[in-house]
Amino acid sequence: MTPKLQRFLAEAKDTEPFVVVDVDVVEQNYRELRRLLPLAKVYYAIKANPAPEILRRLRTLGSSFDTASANEIQQCMDQGVSTDRISFGNTIKKKRDIAWAFEQGVRLYAFDSLCELQKLAELAPGSQVFCRVLMECEGAEWPLSKKFGCAPRMAADLLVKARELGLDPYGISFHVGSQQTDLNQWDKAVAQVSQMFSVLQQADVDLRMVNLGGGFPARYRTDIPMLEAYAQAISDAMTKHFGNKIPEMIIEPGRGLVGDAGVIQAEVVLISEKDYDDDRRWVYLDIGKFSGLAETMDEAIKYRILTPRDGGPTGRVSLAGPSCDSADILYEKAEYQMPLALEVGDKIQILSTGAYTTTYSSVGFNGFPPLKSYCI
Amino acid sequence: MTPKLQRFLAEAKDTEPFVVVDVDVVEQNYRELRRLLPLAKVYYAIKANPAPEILRRLRTLGSSFDTASANEIQQCMDQGVSTDRISFGNTIKKKRDIAWAFEQGVRLYAFDSLCELQKLAELAPGSQVFCRVLMECEGAEWPLSKKFGCAPRMAADLLVKARELGLDPYGISFHVGSQQTDLNQWDKAVAQVSQMFSVLQQADVDLRMVNLGGGFPARYRTDIPMLEAYAQAISDAMTKHFGNKIPEMIIEPGRGLVGDAGVIQAEVVLISEKDYDDDRRWVYLDIGKFSGLAETMDEAIKYRILTPRDGGPTGRVSLAGPSCDSADILYEKAEYQMPLALEVGDKIQILSTGAYTTTYSSVGFNGFPPLKSYCI
Structure with a gap:
């Protein structure tokens, strides 16, 4: 706990519970993540904590933003974030929200189904899209489920289809689970993604981006590997499976920045x-x-x-x-x-x-x- | 679904999800419960839905109100409910909230521990108090846990203690579980409560009230016994175990009135x-x-x-x-x-x-x- 937090808590007169966030710690976490994974572009998952002070600080530091809804896009814009730094990362979007986001200038969208792809082709033509792949991951404290992603073979077909529909098939995303404690999961996942890159290249689709999702930990009661170990596991996996042709990397820390x-x-x-x-x-x-x-x-x-x-x-x-x-x-x-x-x-x-x-x-x-x- | 609801839904122009409550159905449910359990006083558990229209309708019908916090007491008062019709039914209360409620005129409080009893003796002197007893109940869809209540033998001691502390040991409450599908649970519970009445009478403490909690069902996917069957189970259990000396009865329907x-x-x-x-x-x-x-x-x-x-x-x-x-x-x-x-x-x-x-x-x-x- 920082001295600033300790002072604030000692002086608080609140009669109801409250949370207090030291935005300097958010900044430290951001800088640390950038230092450890210099090739990765950070999209802060604002659902973790959309407080305006946090959004402003991260905007100033050069962060991009992963959003889940039209309201979250608005919250970023309200803090001066330009829409070329915003990803509409939810695979479940209403048509009118896609249309609105496109109108605002958002050009990066997630999907994991044909249905969503068709909506994007209609309402966000030409945009960069990435497909979320379903990974069977173990070791996460906050469990993932089958809710997001589709099977890799289906994802590959959908990315080909994306191009046919006039969208830009930009890359693949996956998520190893929030608060992931088993670092081998990264290797397994990246191996699968790199295979998909090869498969798609044969179909003449050149993917350029891997979105590694979140999963970066906060310190709860269980001992977890340090952030260094996470970064190392990711770097190793990327080098091992992509060699000297490492694609653009996106990470979407939420908990890892503000927890x-x-x-x-x-x-x-x-x-x-x-x-x-x-x-x-x-x-x-x-x-x-x-x-x-x-x-x-x-x-x-x-x-x-x-x-x-x-x-x-x-x-x-x-x-x-x-x-x-x-x-x-x-x-x-x-x-x-x-x-x-x-x-x-x-x-x-x-x-x-x-x-x-x-x-x-x-x-x-x-x-x-x-x-x-x-x-x- | 009532014609009024059907009309409203058909005409709704909302682009976001909403809930609509037909307050006439709440009234029907209230009247039905009164008809089936004429000896029981209804305390609506406002946590189920504190909409002002619902509170006003139930106030007009003569209902009393079971509240969980100072804010809920305020919400009732805001709709014209006098505090002699309000029970502060949460066994977990801050001292300042007890003091505030007492100041407003609330004179009926729940407890399930020595610690809470001492707070009540200090801040709500002379009030009617009832002790929540922990029952091992099966068959409820929304599970109960050990969070509320204490063992019957401890409850009996605490009710004796209540009198020593200048409080009015009014009765016993229990809860068979929300959306309870096994009607035998009522018999088991009432049997235990009636035994406690006898034990306490020997200690010269005359309990006058049984609070049967909620547990009245709404119609979800599972078939459930009709309200008639519930009422019958309760009436039978009370008659069987209390004979012709049936104490005051309180019920606290929430889901059963508004679900x-x-x-x-x-x-x-x-x-x-x-x-x-x-x-x-x-x-x-x-x-x-x-x-x-x-x-x-x-x-x-x-x-x-x-x-x-x-x-x-x-x-x-x-x-x-x-x-x-x-x-x-x-x-x-x-x-x-x-x-x-x-x-x-x-x-x-x-x-x-x-x-x-x-x-x-x-x-x-x-x-x-x-x-x-x-x-x-």
């Missing part, structure tokens, strides 16, 4: 036991699954938590949010420990919460307000 | 396949887990869906939301079928979505706006 830059401060509302012979305490916070911590779904992301009583003896706890919903439990199976001296009213800090917190929070489930957000 | 009264209208954004030999289509809607359909978490609640192409041949589909989050899948395992003739741009209706949709939706994940809501 560690943010801290949530929350309050202990209740500490209770369920029975006399049950030594597990239940600790209830004023923040939960529906007010910012949605990524605790199935206990997927395990945040590190600081309390003012750290250092003394600890005991097992279940951690839950303040709502009347029985699904609003943060950790029941993850075996969290908290100080026995913990008290109602204590302010606690939930670390690495700069990503996927503010925008995930509900408009007001159980009457609890959305997560307040500061950028410093 | 069936609402319909979501959404749009098909994309239909795609993942591979040539995979006959399962993926159908993407402009609404998902993060914009109103949070209860599809783990495919718990299975909504019925209408399309304009119903009647023709159908095929297997996975259903997903519009966001770039791979967790934003509605149904992948639940084996939904949709018409083969379904097309991008088709408007579909998701039934029984009046409860737990508007307030669950995120403030703007992926830039998608919160679910719009109409009451007619």
Whole structure:
């Protein structure tokens, strides 16, 4: 935690939970990623945290932006981002949103199906398009599913079709899974992509770009390889499979840029036991699954938590949010420990919460307000 | 679907998804519940849907209100509900919220721990309190957990303690689980509660109230017993275990009052396949887990869906939301079928979505706006 964050937290007078992001840390993360992967163009996945201060800082640093919707494109434009630095990276787009984005000047689009390709040909003629490929990936903490991408053989056909339809078949994207801990996944994925480049070359389609997606980690409870190791795994895979003909590279970090830059401060509302012979305490916070911590779904992301009583003896706890919903439990199976001296009213800090917190929070489930957000 | 709803949906010009609630259906549901359980006082669980029109209609009908937070109490008061008709039913309350509620005149509070009881004794002296008991219940579609309630023997001690602390030990609450399909659960639960009444009488504490919670169903894809059967199960259990000394009864329907009264209208954004030999289509809607359909978490609640192409041949589909989050899948395992003739741009209706949709939706994940809501 940076001194700037520590000072802010110590001085905060808020009675409701909030997240505070140190934008200087976002900048450091960006510079570090650029240093480690100089060949890759960074498209910040703004869904991770669209705070204007973050968008402005990254714009100034030269970043590009990966967007999921017309509103996200607007949010970038509102912060002075020109549309030639914006990718409409969602493979699921309404026709009118494609038309609007094209009108604004966006010329880079994702797709993973014939249906989407036809929409793009009609409403964004001549644009650069990349096809998302479905990879079977293991090792990610936040699971991917079959929702995005299509089989490589289908992707290859669609990229040929793209050219027929008057679009520019620019490249291939894949995603190894958010918070990916198994670095071998990069090698497997890049190998497959390079094969597709060859196949398409035979069909006279010259792909020029590999979009490596996100998957760059933040520091949660599980030990993860350092960013250096990630960058190395990617560089090695690209060199191994593309030799000296390395294509343009795009990366789409979200969590990797802003996750560690943010801290949530929350309050202990209740500490209770369920029975006399049950030594597990239940600790209830004023923040939960529906007010910012949605990524605790199935206990997927395990945040590190600081309390003012750290250092003394600890005991097992279940951690839950303040709502009347029985699904609003943060950790029941993850075996969290908290100080026995913990008290109602204590302010606690939930670390690495700069990503996927503010925008995930509900408009007001159980009457609890959305997560307040500061950028410093 | 009522003619009023059908007319509204047919005439709607919205380009984004919305929910519309027929407040007359809420009224019918309320009257039906009153008719079937005349001895029970209805406290509407406003977390299910706090729309002002719903609160006003139920206030006029004589309903009381179960609230989860200071904001929900305020929302009731804003619609003219007097605080003697409000229960602060969350067992997890901040001290300042208890103090504020007491100041407003709220005199009925839930608790399930010594810690909460002490807060109530300090900040809501003399109030009626009821203890939530932890029941091991099976058969509910939306699972309960150990988050709420304590063991019956602990609850009994706490109710004795409540009197010592100057509070009024009013009764016991339990919850058999939302969308409960096994009616025997009511008998098991009421049996346990009646035993506690006897135990406490021996300690000279005269409990006067049983709070039976919610669990009243809406009509989703699974067949459920009719409301009559629920009411009968409850009446039978109360008579069997309390004889001719039936205590006051409180019920807290949320879903049971507003679930069936609402319909979501959404749009098909994309239909795609993942591979040539995979006959399962993926159908993407402009609404998902993060914009109103949070209860599809783990495919718990299975909504019925209408399309304009119903009647023709159908095929297997996975259903997903519009966001770039791979967790934003509605149904992948639940084996939904949709018409083969379904097309991008088709408007579909998701039934029984009046409860737990508007307030669950995120403030703007992926830039998608919160679910719009109409009451007619």
